[in-house]
Amino acid sequence: MENNFSGSETRPILDKYLPDEYFEFKSKIHERLLDIIDLSMIESVDQEQLDRQIRHLTEKILLEQANVMPLNFKERETIISEIVDEVLGLGPLEPFLKDPTISDILVNSYKQIYVERFGKLEPTDVRFKDDEHLMKIIDKIVSLVGRRIDESTPMVDARLSDGSRVNVVIPPIALDGPMMSIRRFAVIPLELEDLVANQTLVPELRDILMGLVKAKLNILISGGTGSGKTTFLNVMSRFIPENERIVTIEDAAELQLKQRHLVRMETRPANIEGKGEILQRDLVINSLRMRPSRIIIGEVRGAEAFDMLQAMNTGHDGSLTTIHANSPRDALIRLETMISMANFDIPSEFLRRFISSAIHIIVQIARQVDGKRKLISLQEITGMEGNVITTQEVFHFKQTRVDAEGNVRGRFQFNGIRPKFLEKFRIAGIRVNNEQFDPSFKVEV
Structure with missing residues (x-):
């Protein structure tokens, strides 16, 4: 597979010298x-001054070592930039984090890094020196959020300062050395107009989606991994009125809501003694005591599903959440x-009635084979x-x-x-064009 990634400046030097050298x-x-x-001064000194x-x-040291490895001006600048990234940033990953077109950074091993751009994966020429170098960067990431990773805790979820989600797995779980995946989020969150421009949906849905949120219907956003569920949830949240109190609950903070009256909560893993773990279910239960107008759960994935449905059925209308599923029917299952x-001893018939009365709308999002996301189905639960x-x-x-x-056409x-x-x-005073529900309405893309 040809590598078309052009973000690395190290390649010319590696062509001139052996990688290990x-x-x-x-x-x-x-x-x-x-x-x-x-x-110790890194935290206190102005970043621009520290950078200079x-x-x-580094330039002074390179001049002293000129006889060891002769470099031209461009090669010297490349090494200086990489050293700055090592000290102040995340080393070889820093150029990717500065590239707004990259949505995922996948470190399979110290010498194999892939990135996702515009929905498609591509290999890169970038690499770490060795496993120890990669572990130093991993330790820097997890320590910033008060987490730790070692043989006793070989898996960890963390996040970067920009909100990007990080998952790390190290030996003995990872057989080929430390692995890391970084799910990035847009610095400027997408809006509904961006989804229309990207052909995720059509303009005719704008008033309907806005109405679903303003009419306080409970919405379940369903989709596979990387299908854009969180992005769509962010977009839907824009329509929540400013005078409503929003409580968000997440495993790892990803949501980018813009409302002022916002309360954000995040789960916490157990400490080294196995104590202090806070689950999503604990946060959902606690949120009911916080006088929320709306409860937004980043992703429902466990026992908190029951408490979320209870909240929806007891006056907390207009709640939103996402779920991993490939179809609306799968989402309900x-x-x-x-x-x-979760060991709730509830007969299946009563449980299904409970679900049908709590959830009003299921929005199914899918990533197509060309990497683009599409709203492929909007379904209403009727009973x-x-x-x-x-x-x-x-x-x-x-x-x-x-x-x-x-490109996918349809x-x-x-x-x-x-x-x-x-x-x-x-009843809510929301007007939509009833004619657009006619089956003759079709938009070819």
């Missing part, structure tokens, strides 16, 4: 720099399974028929082909169903 030289420069500077000082000292696995939760699909996207460039279409939520829209 280059990394050994850079390591010596780094160690010499650490002997000179006072690391490190660059100046997963909800039922989560509650059953129960026997022992089965009944739904009706209001809107869907149907793929028809893949063109010569590999059409967005309403199904000719007049949804029950239109009555709630009328």
Whole structure:
């Protein structure tokens, strides 16, 4: 597979010198720099001033070592930038973190790094010196959020200062050395207009989605990994009125809500003694005592599903959450399974009635083979028929082909169903164009 990533400037030097030779030289420069500077001042000194000082000292050291590895001006600048990234940032990963087009950084081993750009994975030329170098960067990340990682705790979830989510696995769990994945989030959160521009949905859905939130319907956003569930949840949250109190609950803080009256909570893992763990369920239960207008759960994945449904059924309308599932029907089955696995002794018939009365809308998001995300189904839960939760699909996207460039082609279409939520829209004073529910409405993309 051809590498078309152009973010690394190290390649020309590696063509000139052996990789081990280059990394050994850079390591010596780094160690010499650490002997000179006072690391304790990094937190207190202005970053720009510190950057200039490190660059100046590194250049001085390189001149002293000119006989060891002769470098031209561009090569010297490359090493200086990499040393600055080592001291102040996350080393070889820093250029990726500065690139807004990259959404995922996947470190499979110290010498193999992939990135995702525009929904597609591509390899890079960037690498760490060795496992020890990679572990230093990992330790820097987890220590910043008060976590630790070692043989007794070989897996950890953390986050960077910009909100990016980090997952790390080290030996003995990881067989080929430390592994790390970084899920990045846009510095400027996407808006509904951006989703329309990206053909995730069509403009005709704008008023409907806005109405679903303003009419305080409970919405479940379903989709697979990397399908854009959290992004869509952020977009939907924009329509929550400013005068409402929002409580968010997450495993790792990812949501980027813009409202002022916002209370954010995050789970906490157990400490070294196995104590102090705070689960999402604990936070959901506690949130009910915080006078919330809306409860937003980043992702429901366990016993908290039951408490979330209880909240939806007891006056906390307008709640939103996401769930991992490949279809709206699968999402309902997963909800039922989560509650059953939490040892709640509830007959399946009563549990399904409980779900059908709590959830009003399921929005299904999917990532297509070309890397683009699409809203592929919007379904309304209409009640129960026997022992089965009944739904009706209001809107869907149907793929028809893949063109010569590999782009997914298809059409967005309403199904000719007049949804029950239109009555709630009328009561709430929300107006939408009823004609757009006609099945003749189609948008080819």
